[in-house]
Amino acid sequence: MVTRSIKPLVAGNWKMNGLKAELAVATEIARGYDRELKHTVDLAICPPATLLFPMTAALTGSRIATGGQDCSEQESGAFTGEVSAAMLADAGAGYAIVGHSERRTLHGETNAIVRAKAEAAQRCLLVPIVCVGETQAERAADKALAVVRKQLRGSVPDASTPATLVIAYEPVWAIGTGLTPTAADVAEMHEAIRGELGKLLGKAAAAGVRLLYGGSVKPSNAAELMNVPHVDGALVGGASLKAEDFLGIARACR
Numbered sequence: 001m002v003t004r005s006i007k008p009l010v011a012g013n014w015k016m017n018g019l020k021a022e023l024a025v026a027t028e029i030a031r032g033y034d035r036e037l038k039h040t041v042d043l044a045i046c047p048p049a050t051l052l053f054p055m056t057a058a059l060t061g062s063r064i065a066t067g068g069q070d071c072s073e074q075e076s077g078a079f080t081g082e083v084s085a086a087m088l089a090d091a092g093a094g095y096a097i098v099g100h101s102e103r104r105t106l107h108g109e110t111n112a113i114v115r116a117k118a119e120a121a122q123r124c125l126l127v128p129i130v131c132v133g134e135t136q137a138e139r140a141a142d143k144a145l146a147v148v149r150k151q152l153r154g155s156v157p158d159a160s161t162p163a164t165l166v167i168a169y170e171p172v173w174a175i176g177t178g179l180t181p182t183a184a185d186v187a188e189m190h191e192a193i194r195g196e197l198g199k200l201l202g203k204a205a206a207a208g209v210r211l212l213y214g215g216s217v218k219p220s221n222a223a224e225l226m227n228v229p230h231v232d233g234a235l236v237g238g239a240s241l242k243a244e245d246f247l248g249i250a251r252a253c254r
């Protein structure tokens with residue numbers, strides 16, 4: 001067991017899943033988030049934007065936060081289809097995932113765009129969850145650490161603090177595949193991330209920033225992953241759609 005100085009965060013990324021009927025999953029999670037769990041782990045659910053407002057309402061009093069899955073780098077105006085950080089905040093969100101690999105690959109988001117989105121989130125007092133991670137080819141070429149360090153240098157806003165920034169390390173090849181890196185590989189990467197943040201933000205700030213691991217996290221592997229040094233929680237895709245699985249991952253942080 002590692003001794004934790006940072007309260008872990010388990011965040012669910014529902015991706016493009018969830019209609020009104022699935023609000024029941026959120027309320028079931030809230031029912032299972034008991035006093036002991038509240039003491040040991042923070043929870044957040046990032047539903048599709050259409051569910052943000054009703055989900056935040058459904059979770060009132062539960063101490064479970066909600067978040068957007070992306071936000072525009074623009075404040076407002078003629079940007080058809082985009083959702084601004086202010087809109088997420090207005091709908092009750094506390095977090096905004098930015099730079100998820102699916103956005104980086106499918107929507108061509110560069111580090112500069114991701115940084116602008118993270119800054120937009122921070123301006124609206126949302127905490128950006130900035131995602132980084134290498135592809136399978138980059139890991140095979142022994143470039144994983146260099147790739148992730150470069151993503152951090154390009155995407156993390158200056159002067160971020162533990163209260164205004166969360167990082168999620170999500171190896172692209174581990175997302176939705178059932179594959180996970182070894183505990184040793186996660187430990188090496190998270191230590192490198194902490195070190196790089198130290199250069200960017202100063203050691204004291206970097207020491208408190210929550211570093212989540214994401215990619216095929218499920219109840220059966222969560223305890224091992226959450227016990228890796230410098231892993232301060234999880235960003236969960238598929239398993240966050242089932243209340244029992246999401247709660248199982250939260251319990252693994254105890």
Ligand code: 13P
Pocket residue numbers: 013100170174175176177178214215216217235236237238239
């Ligand atoms: P899975 O947990 O489904 O692998 O997805 C991880 C992810 O992309 C979370 O953002």
